[in-house]
Amino acid sequence: MKKLTNKRKRWLDSHAKTTHRKELKRGLKWDRTTFVDYSQQSDSSKRRLDYQTSKNKYDVLIPPKNFSLFSNPEKVLSFFSNIMTDVRWGNPVYFDMKPITNLSIDAIMYFLAILQGLKYKGARYNFRGSSPSDKRCRHLLESSGFFSYVQSKSRVDLKHDTEVVQIASGSRTEPSVVKDLCDFSMAKLKLDRRQIKKLYLILIELMTNTKHHAYKNRAFGRAITNWYTFVEYVERKNSIRFIFLDTGEGIPSTIRKKVSERVRNLIGLQSQTDYIISALNGDFEFRSSTGKHYRGKGLPKINSFYKEKYIKDLTIISNQGYFSERTNNDLRNKLSGALFYWELYRN
Amino acid sequence: MAKYKTIKIVKDFSGTLGGRYKTDGPYSGELFREQLLRPAFDSLKDAEILLIDFDGTYGYPTSFLEEAFGGLARLFKPEEVLEKLKFKSDEEPGLIEEVENIIKNATE
Numbered sequence: 001m002k003k004l005t006n007k008r009k010r011w012l013d014s015h016a017k018t019t020h021r022k023e024l025k026r027g028l029k030w031d032r033t034t035f036v037d038y039s040q041q042s043d044s045s046k047r048r049l050d051y052q053t054s055k056n057k058y059d060v061l062i063p064p065k066n067f068s069l070f071s072n073p074e075k076v077l078s079f080f081s082n083i084m085t086d087v088r089w090g091n092p093v094y095f096d097m098k099p100i101t102n103l104s105i106d107a108i109m110y111f112l113a114i115l116q117g118l119k120y121k122g123a124r125y126n127f128r129g130s131s132p133s134d135k136r137c138r139h140l141l142e143s144s145g146f147f148s149y150v151q152s153k154s155r156v157d158l159k160h161d162t163e164v165v166q167i168a169s170g171s172r173t174e175p176s177v178v179k180d181l182c183d184f185s186m187a188k189l190k191l192d193r194r195q196i197k198k199l200y201l202i203l204i205e206l207m208t209n210t211k212h213h214a215y216k217n218r219a220f221g222r223a224i225t226n227w228y229t230f231v232e233y234v235e236r237k238n239s240i241r242f243i244f245l246d247t248g249e250g251i252p253s254t255i256r257k258k259v260s261e262r263v264r265n266l267i268g269l270q271s272q273t274d275y276i277i278s279a280l281n282g283d284f285e286f287r288s289s290t291g292k293h294y295r296g297k298g299l300p301k302i303n304s305f306y307k308e309k310y311i312k313d314l315t316i317i318s319n320q321g322y323f324s325e326r327t328n329n330d331l332r333n334k335l336s337g338a339l340f341y342w343e344l345y346r347n
Numbered sequence: 348m349a350k351y352k353t354i355k356i357v358k359d360f361s362g363t364l365g366g367r368y369k370t371d372g373p374y375s376g377e378l379f380r381e382q383l384l385r386p387a388f389d390s391l392k393d394a395e396i397l398l399i400d401f402d403g404t405y406g407y408p409t410s411f412l413e414e415a416f417g418g419l420a421r422l423f424k425p426e427e428v429l430e431k432l433k434f435k436s437d438e439e440p441g442l443i444e445e446v447e448n449i450i451k452n453a454t455e
Contacts, residue, residue, distance in 0.1 A: 173372035175363035175405075182405055193405065194438050200363075200406035208366035208410050301409050 049130070058094035058128065067097070068104035070315055070341055073322060076107050077333035083114060095129030103137040105144045106339055109167060109228040109245045112149050113337070116169075116226065117247070144230060165231040173207040181231050185240050188233040189346045198305050199344060203229070203244070205298035206340060210246040225337075239312075240344045247337040250319040251276050251299075272321035273328045280316075280323070311342040349396045351433070354383055357403030367410035376414030384419055391431055401436040401443075416446050417453035425450050 041049065061083060064075040083093065095111075097103075115127065132138045141147075145166025165184050168177050181203060182196045210227040228245040248254070252272040282300030306314040315324040318338035320331045356364075360383055365374040387397055401407065420428045428450050436442040 173366035173375075175361070175365050175372070175374055179363045179405060197406035197439060201408050204364070204366060204406075204408040205410065208371055208408065211366070211371050298409055 058092045060094045060096055062096045062099060063107075065099055066102045067100045067107045068102060069106040069110060069317060069335070069339060070104065070324075071102070073317060073331055073335070074333055077331065077335055080110060080114060081333065093127050095127065097137075097141075098130055098133045100132040100137050101134050103132060103134075103140055104243075105140070105167070105230045105232075106243050106245065106341065108141065108144060108146050109230060109243065110335070110339070112146070112167070112169070113226065113228060113245060113247045115150070163233045163235070165229075167228055167230045169226050169228045170207070171226050172211060173204060175204065177229070178203040178207070181229065181242075184231060184233075185344060188240060189238065189344065191346065198310050202302050202305065202311070202342075203242075205302065206244050206246065209298055210248055234343075237343075238346055242340075242342050242344065244340040245337060250321075250336065250338050251279050251316070252319045252321050272319050272330050273323055274321075276316050276318055276321040276323045277328065306342070311344055313341065313343045315341040349394055350392075351396050351398045352387055352391065353398045353400060354387055355400040355403070357400075359383060362404045364404060364406070364408060364411045366408065367414040376408075376411035377418065379411070380415045380418050384415055385422070388419060388423075388428075388431065395431075396433050397431055398433045398435060399446075401434065402438045407439075407442060412446055413449050413453075417449045420450045420453035425453060 061079070063079050064072055066072040067076060069076050083095075131141055143164050143166070145168075149167070165181055170177065178200055182193075182200050185191060185196055185199060186193065207227050210225050225246065225248045227247075228243075230243045232241050233239075234241060252275040279299045280303040282303075302311075302314075305311050313325065316322075316338065317331070317335050319336075320334050322329060322331050354360075356379075360379055361374040363374065364379075365372045365376075367375060368377045369375050384399075391397055416428070416432075429447065432450075434443045434446060
């Protein structure tokens with residue numbers, strides 16, 4: 001690979017400054033999120049990218065190698081809070097995913113939620129990135145449907161992977177989307193319609209909760225509350241994994257609290273995970289933020305399906321709360337909204 | 348002998364049901380109650396029974412059921428609703444008891 005000449009470097013410097021100024025001015029009209037598959041670029045493009053990132057033209061953000069909210073929540077959440085800080089200062093950001101060796105789509109969905117939030121905030125930002133070098137991670141990213149949400153300079157084959165249902169998003173309850181996810185589950189696990197009724201209920205309730213407990217989530221700008229779903233068939237386990245993200249205020253924030261809990265909150269002694277557990281158990285009629293006794297039945301219903309083993313490995317991260325079979329401890333870092341994971345098996 | 352009017356939800360409304368309110372999205376419990384359930388309930392004559400057939404759909408979200416049937420019970424009295432409504436659910440027998448409990452507990 002040839003080295004850049006000094007003349008070429010000076011041209012790139014001045015061109016980058018002009019381009020960046022123009023892009024910042026135009027930032028309000030269109031978001032600028034461009035991803036490249038580094039491995040597919042020509043030598044000259046690689047040299048240009050390496051030079052721009054090395055010369056601090058961009059704030060280079062390198063995510064943790066284990067880029068998964070469920071298995072590595074603290075480091076991944078800390079990484080995302082750095083993105084918000086950098087973009088707020090108007091710095092162009094380069095999201096370098098090349099070093100990632102373990103990728104799960106929950107982190108990608110949260111990243112998309114952040115980008116959408118920035119767009120609605122009217123933030124002027126210039127966001128570029130590169131795909132993972134690891135083939136398996138890159139394939140998962142491509143098949144997830146991530147590139148249909150951003151501009152891509154890569155030769156990405158957007159042909160649908162039949163083992164996944166790509167990331168879908170919305171703000172309302174969408175029965176047609178849920179029907180598609182249920183049909184996918186029936187086809188892969190050879191279930192009939194009666195056996196997926198509970199799955200249908202889970203997904204509709206989660207979408208409805210997104211709309212009802214929206215409020216103003218400052219982390220994502222105005223009252224923009226979206227849900228995101230991703231579904232994947234895991235052949236070796238003959239199971240289907242579901243990931244559902246909602247960008248509302250989060251369960252610990254919206255749940256109604258007793259006076260004693262508010263006091264413990266103020267002095268930092270109240271566990272947020274306990275709020276999630278309480279919402280799942282349907283403890284006390286007044287837990288619903290609406291104050292109506294006939295509301296707030298969705299999460300207890302989902303919990304009952306988990307206890308009777310219709311779904312397995314239920315895991316919930318919301319604000320600093322982390323609920324799962326293996327651990328129920330609060331996190332140091334915060335997730336804005338609520339992230340759900342569960343698996344469905346044939347039996 | 349009682350006469351029956353029937354609402355078969357999968358045929359008369361939708362096989363894929365939505366959330367609680369019309370603002371939540373399509374095929375909500377509120378829409379079902381306003382468009383189908385309440386008009387049918389209001390038009391019942393003496394000794395007529397309204398039969399709700401739940402079979403054939405993808406499932407019944409709790410918030411849909413609560414807003415549809417609990418909402419009806421909040422407009423009339425739970426006892427009156429339970430007297431005039433009957434339910435059929437061969438695919439999910441437990442659903443009948445769930446709906447009856449929703450109606451009984453549906454006070455403001």
